Amino acid sequence: MVTSKENVTARRKVSVLGATGSIGSSVRSVILQKRAEFEVESLVAGSNVDALVSIAHELNAKYAVIADETLYQVLKLKLEGTGIEAAAGLNAVIEAAIRPVDIVVSAITGIAGLHPTYAAVLAGQTIALANKEALVCAGTMLMGAAKKAGATILPLDSEHNALFQALNGNSTKLIEKMVLTASGGPFMNWDITQIQNATKEQALAHPNWNMGQKVTVDSASFMNKGLELIEAHYLFDVSPFKLDVLVHPQSIIHGLIFYGDGSVVAGMALPDMRVPVAHCLAWPQRLSIDLPRLNLASLGSISFLEPDYTRFPCLKLAQNALFAGGAMPTVLNGANEIAVEAFLKGVISFGNIAVLVENTLNAYQCLNSNNLTPVTLEDVDSINLISKELAQTGLSKVSSRAIH
Numbered sequence: 353m354v355t356s357k358e359n360v361t362a363r364r365k366v367s368v369l370g371a372t373g374s375i376g377s378s379v380r381s382v383i384l385q386k387r388a389e390f391e392v393e394s395l396v397a398g399s400n401v402d403a404l405v406s407i408a409h410e411l412n413a414k415y416a417v418i419a420d421e422t423l424y425q426v427l428k429l430k431l432e433g434t435g436i437e438a439a440a441g442l443n444a445v446i447e448a449a450i451r452p453v454d455i456v457v458s459a460i461t462g463i464a465g466l467h468p469t470y471a472a473v474l475a476g477q478t479i480a481l482a483n484k485e486a487l488v489c490a491g492t493m494l495m496g497a498a499k500k501a502g503a504t505i506l507p508l509d510s511e512h513n514a515l516f517q518a519l520n521g522n523s524t525k526l527i528e529k530m531v532l533t534a535s536g537g538p539f540m541n542w543d544i545t546q547i548q549n550a551t552k553e554q555a556l557a558h559p560n561w562n563m564g565q566k567v568t569v570d571s572a573s574f575m576n577k578g579l580e581l582i583e584a585h586y587l588f589d590v591s592p593f594k595l596d597v598l599v600h601p602q603s604i605i606h607g608l609i610f611y612g613d614g615s616v617v618a619g620m621a622l623p624d625m626r627v628p629v630a631h632c633l634a635w636p637q638r639l640s641i642d643l644p645r646l647n648l649a650s651l652g653s654i655s656f657l658e659p660d661y662t663r664f665p666c667l668k669l670a671q672n673a674l675f676a677g678g679a680m681p682t683v684l685n686g687a688n689e690i691a692v693e694a695f696l697k698g699v700i701s702f703g704n705i706a707v708l709v710e711n712t713l714n715a716y717q718c719l720n721s722n723n724l725t726p727v728t729l730e731d732v733d734s735i736n737l738i739s740k741e742l743a744q745t746g747l748s749k750v751s752s753r754a755i756h
């Protein structure tokens with residue numbers, strides 16, 4: 353039987369949750385190159401009405417949703433007479449996630465992406481997952497629900513996409529090690545005092561990737577790599593003991609699989625999110641798109657080194673949360689969301705992101721020594737809320753002063 357995934361002649365219907373963001377922009381760019389092959393159903397944004405309207409026009413979407421309900425009238429007015437349906441609020445975001453399509457791109461930032469991603473999973477959709485926080489906070493639930501509902505989760509994060517391709521359908525039981533690479537971020541060669549006192553502008557100046565603010569700060573602190581280890585654990589059902597990180601400043605190799613027979617398969621590409629986007633949008637086929645090609649000879653050499661846990665303590669905090677399991681990954685994520693927001697607002701120093709996250713994990717453990725794994729969305733919401741409240745309370749204890 354030919355399924356819709358194998359039917360290359362049909363136009364693929366796509367919905368994009370987080371259409372106005374950095375990943376959304378890569379999706380838009382690939383679709384614009386291959387207009388004849390894609391049809392856009394739903395587009396979702398948080399509050400940027402103008403960008404949403406412009407993309408909805410450009411991609412000829414059917415349904416445009418703004419999460420902020422107070423912006424419904426503005427959106428409706430701007431879409432009047434276009435034939436594009438306007439809607440607002442969480443229920444509309446969920447409606448966008450479950451309308452039947454060939455692929456739902458999940459690219460809302462933070463835990464706000466969890467409910468719509470979960471709804472798409474329950475609806476049995478094929479999901480190109482960029483939103484790592486959903487898996488970090490509710491990995492067991494999401495993967496279990498996907499199995500039950502017959503949903504497919506395709507990794508859109510560049511490292512996981514590379515690993516997915518390098519695994520090539522093999523079970524992770526057969527592998528010895530799975531390695532995610534990290535660019536090292538903007539502070540790779542800075543000393544610890546400089547890092548702890550880095551400004552917002554310095555943290556946002558990523559050397560290789562152009563991304564949204566939250567993930568860019570996470571990259572600078574190495575929390576992003578920690579979240580990605582947790583994401584990989586759930587996504588590939590791989591033991592935390594087999595997961596490792598290597599710093600690779602050129603961001604050419606994104607992930608490596610070490611097999612027991614001595615073979616090592618690496619996933620390579622230029623650091624451009626259009627590559628994993630194109631892979632996911634066409635899967636299990638391939639698209640040919642116009643973007644710069646990797647030229648290894650012109651690179652000359654590439655390098656690798658071990659991560660530095662002293663200068664980048666967030667990586668160790670995330671690894672500890674991964675090994676502890678239970679509620680810890682959800683607590684880690686909630687605390688980090690508060691810490692990054694506070695850093696971006698100038699309330700705490702860069703170094704205090706790790707301090708606040710660690711204090712919050714400790715405070716949560718004091719209150720909940722049983723560390724129960726969340727089994728429902730309500731459990732996840734409740735752990736997230738407790739973590740965020742603890743982190744908010746902890747904010748006043750960590751100063752915005754420079755650390756010496």
Ligand SMILES: NC(=O)c1ccc[n+]([C@@H]2O[C@H](COP(=O)([O-])OP(=O)(O)OC[C@H]3O[C@@H](n4cnc5c(N)ncnc54)[C@H](OP(=O)(O)O)[C@@H]3O)[C@@H](O)[C@H]2O)c1
Pocket residue numbers: 369370371372373374375376396397398399400401403419445459460461462464482483484485508509510561562563564565566567625
């Ligand atoms: N950027 C990358 O290269 C990259 C790579 C790998 C993984 N990721 C992951 O992909 C996700 C998105 O990253 P990004 O860099 O694209 O972030 P971003 O540029 O900040 O974009 C976030 C998107 O989510 C929307 N949004 C925010 N809050 C929302 C809410 N409550 N409800 C509905 N939509 C909401 C935003 O809408 P507005 O514009 O209206 O605010 C925007 O469209 C993150 O989880 C990140 O870790 C990103």
